[in-house]
Amino acid sequence: MGHARHFVRLFGLVAIVVIAFLGARAQVVPKDFGTQGPFRASAIPEAAKREPRHLGSEACSDCHAKINDAWAKGKHHTPQCENCHGPGLLHVKVMSEDSVDAYPDQIKKNPKALRVTSGIQECEWCHLKTFERPSTLKSIKNVERHIIETGGKYTAASKCTDCHNPHTTVVK
């Protein structure tokens, strides 16, 4: 008998350490870790859950039928509504409700919840001719020159929308 208890103690100690390790591991490693690969499997549905913020131009047609029709029939149907106006999710949500009380201050200050259009910056993003830009769409080389050449009077406050309808490009 004698020394057997040393071994009992030894293996007992080892067993405790192994159990403690496994226990700690079970605590810190999520249950679904490794079921589909070396990652947490429920991260995939979590990543897919978020709500899309860009709704597409069809989402605007119910309430803005006139503009949407003109846009769809005109020459400017390639840029989408949200290209110039920013993502529409919040706008549609806010506009579908009666008041903005439930929304944060940011929206109370900007109750349309859209990007503010300047009527010139948006146009320049796509239409200003730069050396690197391919000539696939009609562009203007110089804002001032374009406005003067087309019979306008250029001032610092000049906008493209002074003459062009942004939704159809038609000159007023």
Next chain:
Amino acid sequence: MTQPLSDGDLTRRSFLERVATTGAQTFIFGGLFVTTALMRLPQDATPGTTPAKRKKRAPEVIYGFVVDTTKCIGCGSCVRACKAENNVPDGFCRTWVEEYTFYPNGEVVVNSPKGGENGFPDDAPDRNQPAEIGQLPSRGFFVPKLCNHCIDTPCIQVCPVGASYKTPEGVVLVDPQRCVGCGYCVQACPFGSRFLNPETNTADKCTWCYHRITKGLKPACVECCPAEARIFGNVNDPNSEISRILATNRVQVLKSYLGTNPRTRYIGLDSDVI
């Protein structure tokens, strides 16, 4: 430690020493054995598995992305759409546009102010100024960049906590709950597609708008591109637009020599594009 194990010689001291070494050895090797046995997890479906297994798990949808650099007009619509859709903090981009300008003396200038968020200024020298003739750029183009969603990802390999992963559709994502923000993946990515988000303190990257594509929508950048320079779809579906484009175009990937096997492919890529 060469004493024979006999009752008489075994002192308390040497017994304790032996217990300590044996215990430590058992702990280390036993622990290693147990952990490796537990961690023998199913590996990624694409490389390394046997053909039978791969076939069994082959998903119906594998997404792909094509960037047509010949069509890009550098308007930055994709950058703005991406930032708004994914709440990307100021100063960072999940997708961005680079402007390449080539000069006759061999100089190449790459420009990307704020990732192209506000478009690109007309900064080429005036062709009508005699003093600048000779320094006029000879050619130029735009190259939109985004995560390449590589098949053999360096970024997933280096993640110490299993926070970077690939979905069955081939999309490389970050699990913000597990990410500890160590930044290994940011350094491992040879394309600079990842960054540490200062708001969440986790790694952040292009997800191909996973929350949109799983609902049947296109990624925000594809949706907003006015030049059809970005094409996204299911490459396993022979009738999809992307399959048609891949079948009728000569495509290339960025930094093919690194062997990361990107799923984002480029049309009209120049050898000077890095």
